[in-house]
Amino acid sequence: MSLIVQKFGGSSVADAEGIKRVAQRVVETQSAGHRVVVVVSAMGDSTDELLDLAAQVSPTSDAREMDMLLSAGERISMALLAMAIHGIGASAQSFTGSQAGMITDAIHGKARIIDVSPHRILTAIEKGDVAIVAGFQGMSRESNDITTLGRGGSDTTAVALAAALDADVCEIYTDVDGVYTADPRVVPSAQKIDTISSEEMLEMAASGAKILHLRCVEYARRFGVPLHVRSSFSHNEGTWVLPSPDDQIKIQEGEPLEQPIISGVAHDRSEAKVTVVGVPDIPGKAAEIFGIVAGANTNIDMIVQNASTLGSGRTDISFTLPIVDGAEALAALAEAQDRVGFETVEYNEKIGKLSLIGAGMRSNPGVSYRFFRALSDAGVNIDMISTSEIRISVVTGADLLDDAVRAVHAAFELDGDATATVYAGTGR
Numbered sequence: 001m002s003l004i005v006q007k008f009g010g011s012s013v014a015d016a017e018g019i020k021r022v023a024q025r026v027v028e029t030q031s032a033g034h035r036v037v038v039v040v041s042a043m044g045d046s047t048d049e050l051l052d053l054a055a056q057v058s059p060t061s062d063a064r065e066m067d068m069l070l071s072a073g074e075r076i077s078m079a080l081l082a083m084a085i086h087g088i089g090a091s092a093q094s095f096t097g098s099q100a101g102m103i104t105d106a107i108h109g110k111a112r113i114i115d116v117s118p119h120r121i122l123t124a125i126e127k128g129d130v131a132i133v134a135g136f137q138g139m140s141r142e143s144n145d146i147t148t149l150g151r152g153g154s155d156t157t158a159v160a161l162a163a164a165l166d167a168d169v170c171e172i173y174t175d176v177d178g179v180y181t182a183d184p185r186v187v188p189s190a191q192k193i194d195t196i197s198s199e200e201m202l203e204m205a206a207s208g209a210k211i212l213h214l215r216c217v218e219y220a221r222r223f224g225v226p227l228h229v230r231s232s233f234s235h236n237e238g239t240w241v242l243p244s245p246d247d248q249i250k251i252q253e254g255e256p257l258e259q260p261i262i263s264g265v266a267h268d269r270s271e272a273k274v275t276v277v278g279v280p281d282i283p284g285k286a287a288e289i290f291g292i293v294a295g296a297n298t299n300i301d302m303i304v305q306n307a308s309t310l311g312s313g314r315t316d317i318s319f320t321l322p323i324v325d326g327a328e329a330l331a332a333l334a335e336a337q338d339r340v341g342f343e344t345v346e347y348n349e350k351i352g353k354l355s356l357i358g359a360g361m362r363s364n365p366g367v368s369y370r371f372f373r374a375l376s377d378a379g380v381n382i383d384m385i386s387t388s389e390i391r392i393s394v395v396t397g398a399d400l401l402d403d404a405v406r407a408v409h410a411a412f413e414l415d416g417d418a419t420a421t422v423y424a425g426t427g428r
Contacts, residue, residue, distance in 0.1 A: 007158035012232035014044035023084035042073025063108035074134035102138030111147035116164035152213030163223035173232035178239030184420030191416035207355030208268025233423035261360035278343030352401030374411035
């Protein structure tokens with residue numbers, strides 16, 4: 001019997017009808033002869049509602065207690081899904097992250113998985129039960145506290161379990177039919193991608209594509225877990241994310257021998273730009289600044305250093321980071337201002353990142369020109385630029401982002417004839 005891990009996002013379990021539909025899907029999979037482990041997110045927007053409730057109770061919340069609060073959303077989903085499966089005559093057991101053996105470090109709010117011991121999950125599926133696991137959460141062996149993995153962490157839970165259980169596939173169910181060449185909410189003519197490499201999917205996830213969480217793709221690639229992105233609202237085939245070239249589906253007669261130059265266009269509104277103005281232009285100052293930011297447990301994305309507007313002997317260092325980490329990073333920089341010797345810090349949340357991704361651009365000249373020409377023709381000004389072998393990213397004003405996405409998508413002839421279907425609307 002094959003073993004399948006299925007993950008259902010918040011849009012799939014948003015209400016009672018959605019939970020019953022997911023239960024039917026799970027039981028159908030088990031009835032087809034598979035052992036099934038299910039990972040669920042919190043219902044709909046319940047995580048946001050819990051965050052709002054916490055803000056009403058206290059303007060500053062203890063990180064440990066916030067994890068205790070937020071982990072409740074997934075526990076509600078897992079119990080309700082188990083009840084729904086029982087209601088249609090099948091058997092299921094639900095487990096919290098800690099009961100499922102998800103062991104993490106002790107960093108609240110964005111813990112990382114350090115071990116998976118799924119003994120209780122194995123016992124359940126060997127009995128013939130569906131094992132249902134609350135996503136997004138685990139337990140620190142160091143503190144014995146409940147931890148959460150950060151937004152999108154249910155994807156990572158699913159892939160970590162799939163790797164630990166040696167599952168045949170990890171199916172990620174969402175509210176669209178697979179991975180598209182752009183967000184179909186912004187570009188309705190975006191086309192579904194049938195197969196994509198984990199390398200390209202990593203770049204798309206890092207660039208803001210909501211369909212898969214970055215850490216989940218990293219985990220799947222590291223442990224060789226095939227991902228199958230599908231819609232819980234249809235039975236369409238979806239998109240396969242393949243962890244290595246050896247897993248690529250064999251080319252059929254009549255298909256092109258080389259993959260398309262461009263796989264897709266991704267965008268992100270969740271980052272802010274920080275500029276540290278007037279940094280002394282001497283060795284070691286950049287290291288000091290990024291050490292301070294790292295000490296605030298903040299991830300940095302794009303970095304640009306320029307001659308300072310304050311004159312010679314000074315430099316300005318700009319970087320982007322998640323908006324949710326902005327306040328903590330700014331506080332850490334302000335505390336170290338006198339020691340580092342910079343003049344001031346500028347902060348801007350009204351930015352957007354646009355990325356063009358495709359492994360084919362390695363061997364095709366002219367991609368950069370075509371990309372920047374499309375932005376120019378659309379009247380989009382560029383603030384920052386970053387590149388890799390298979391990606392070009394720019395930062396621009398948030399108000400121009402949607403137009404920029406559509407312009408670049410059209411410039412690389414990625415538009416399809418049909419309109420993509422968005423079943424629910426959250427992107428997960």
